[in-house]
Amino acid sequence: MFEGRRLLIATKHQKESVIAPIMQRELGVDCFVCPEFDSDLLGTFTGEMERTDDALTTVKNKCLQAMALAKCDLAIASEGSFGPHPIIFFANADQEILIFIDQKNGLEITVSELSLSTNFNGANVNSENELQAFAADAGFSLHGLILRKQKGDLAFMVKGITDWETLLSSYHKVKLDNGSAYVETDMRAMFNPTRMKVIETVTKKLADKIKSLCPSCQMAGFGVVEAEQGLPCELCGLPTRSTLAHVYRCAHCHFSLERQYPHGKEKEDPMYCDLCNP
Numbered sequence: 001m002f003e004g005r006r007l008l009i010a011t012k013h014q015k016e017s018v019i020a021p022i023m024q025r026e027l028g029v030d031c032f033v034c035p036e037f038d039s040d041l042l043g044t045f046t047g048e049m050e051r052t053d054d055a056l057t058t059v060k061n062k063c064l065q066a067m068a069l070a071k072c073d074l075a076i077a078s079e080g081s082f083g084p085h086p087i088i089f090f091a092n093a094d095q096e097i098l099i100f101i102d103q104k105n106g107l108e109i110t111v112s113e114l115s116l117s118t119n120f121n122g123a124n125v126n127s128e129n130e131l132q133a134f135a136a137d138a139g140f141s142l143h144g145l146i147l148r149k150q151k152g153d154l155a156f157m158v159k160g161i162t163d164w165e166t167l168l169s170s171y172h173k174v175k176l177d178n179g180s181a182y183v184e185t186d187m188r189a190m191f192n193p194t195r196m197k198v199i200e201t202v203t204k205k206l207a208d209k210i211k212s213l214c215p216s217c218q219m220a221g222f223g224v225v226e227a228e229q230g231l232p233c234e235l236c237g238l239p240t241r242s243t244l245a246h247v248y249r250c251a252h253c254h255f256s257l258e259r260q261y262p263h264g265k266e267k268e269d270p271m272y273c274d275l276c277n278p
Contacts, residue, residue, distance in 0.1 A: 001027075001072070001102075001105060002027040002028060002029050002210075002220075003028040004029075004030070004198050005029050005074050006029065006030050006031075006032060006072055006074065006082070006138075007027070007029035007030065007031045007032070007074050007075065007076060008031075008032060008033070008034060008066055008070050008072045008074065008075035008076070009023075009031055009032070009033050009076055009077075010033075010034070010037060010039065010062050010063050010065075010066030010067075010075055010076065010077035011033060011037075011039060011077070011078070011081060012037065012038060012039050012040065013039070013188045013189040013190045014189060014190040015078060015157070015189050015196070015199055016031060016033050017122070017196070017236065018196055018197075018199055018203060019031070019076060019078075019199065019200075019202040019203050022200070022203045022204055022207055023076065023203070023207065026207040026210075026211065027207065027210065029074070029172060032070075034066055034069055034070040035112055036069055037065070037066045037070070038067050039062055039064075039066075039077075039081070040085065042058050042061060042062055042065075043058060045082070045187045045188065045276075046146060046157065046159060047152060047153075047154060048154060052139060052179075055079045055080075055081050055095065055097050056079075056097060056099075056110070058079050058202040059077050059078060059079035059097050059110075060077075060099055060100045060108075062077040062079065063075050063076065063077035063099050064101065066256055067101065068102070068105070073102065073103040073104045074101070074102050074103070074104065075100075075101050076099065076100045076101075076206070077098070078096060078097065078098045078099075078199055078202070079093060079096070079097050080095065080096050080097075080187065080189075080195060080198075080199075081094075081097075082095075082118060082120040082187055083120070086114075088116070091116055092116075092118055092120045092121065093114055093115060093116055093118060093119040093133045094113075094115045094116075094117065094120065094194075094195060094198050095112065095113070095114050095115075096113045096115070096119065096164045096195075096198050096199055096202045097110060097111075097112045097202075098110065098111050098112070098199075098202050098203060098205075098206045100206060100210060100221075105219075105220075106224070106252070107219070107220060107221055107251070107252070108251065109206065109209055109210055109220070109221040109223070109251070111202055111205045111206045111209055111223075112202065112254055113198060113201055113202035113205065115198045115201070117197065117198055118194060118195065118198070118241060119137075119138050119139055119185050119192070119194050120185055120187060121134070121137070121138060121148060121184065121185050122151060122182065122183065122184030122185065123182070123183060123184075124150070124151075124180055124181070124182055125180065125181050125182070126175075126180045128168065128171070131167070131168075131171050131181070131183060134183050135167065135183075137257055138185050139193075139194065140162075141150050141162045141163055141164070142168070143185060143186070143191065143192055143193060143194065143195055144159070144161055144185075144186035144188070144191030144192065145161045145162075145167060145183055145184070145185060145186055145256055146158065146159045146160075146161065146183070146184045146186050147161065147167070147170045147171060147174055147181055147182070147183055148174065148180045148181070148182050148183070148184075148187060149174055149177070149178040149181065149182065150178070150180075151182050151184075153182070156174060157254070158170040159186055159188075160186055160188070160191050161186070162191065164191075171183075186252055198249075209221055209223040211223075214250035214252065214253060214255055215224050215255065215257070216250060216255035217250060217252055217253040218255055219250060219251075219252035219253065221250075221251060221252075222248055222249075222250050223248060224246045224247065224248055225247055225248065225249045225256075226246070226247040226249075227243045227245075227247075227262075228243065228244050228245040228246075228247060228252045228258070229241050229242065229243060229244060230242075230244035230245075231244045231261075231265070231266075231267070232266075232268065233267070233268050233269035233270055233273040233275070234245075234265055234268060234269060234270060234271075235270040235273065235276050236270070236273065236275055236276055238273065238275055240272050240273050240274070241272070241274070242268045242272055243262060243263060244260060244261070245258045245259060245260040245261070245262065246258070246259050246262040260271075
């Protein structure tokens with residue numbers, strides 16, 4: 001279905017460096033990018049362009065707009081979101097969504113990954129020592145940094161800083177005008193190797209899903225669409241909130257099936273039971 005076809009990677013932030021090798025190896029496609037495509041028009045992490053849609057809508061629009069510009073029928077795009085982890089308090093997370101669209105065969109396949117592996121952070125700094133401590137925690141200079149007057153301020157901003165000379169000179173310029181500075185991690189993929197690794201992980205997940213064929217019609221992309229709770233407690237036998245089954249569905253012919261005990265266990269530890277461990 002995909003062997004020998006051209007696959008557009010809709011990015012301006014060098015994500016092709018991790019996406020292309022996986023897709024070429026797993027699907028036999030010929031990957032390329034469209035230099036004219038500007039994904040920043042759909043939103044930037046630094047606020048110059050607000051992302052008006054949710055992540056899923058944005059990544060789909062990114063893919064479709066790039067396809068129209070490059071005049072191709074096969075493309076992949078990703079979108080990242082950063083902030084507090086939805087379950088683990090005081091921890092930041094990286095939510096990456098990838099979408100694969102094949103207009104020739106009417107396919108639209110998405111996967112996502114919620115990862116604690118991120119250096120996403122920002123802070124006001126009032127001295128070189130504070131700046132250096134933040135930089136060390138952020139993995140500078142392998143990871144880029146951004147300096148501005150204050151959080152959310154767009155009047156003065158230096159992005160993609162990867163050397164100490166630029167970092168310190170930008171800091172002193174901002175501090176001279178403002179009294180303090182705001183430093184944050186640059187979350188664009190080409191300035192963030194940690195994020196790039198998460199994109200690599202979710203790309204492998206996407207390739208596996210694409211290669212999973214529907215048992216009924218043999219179309220690509222047969223994957224999990226729903227997780228059913230209810231794994232019984234080992235002690236009291238009542239249903240817990242842990243996953244009992246995964247529901248698979250084909251987006252092409254809508255065939256579905258349920259596979260129980262997807263994590264290889266038929267009972268749950270009582271510590272995860274709301275009755276035994278309220």
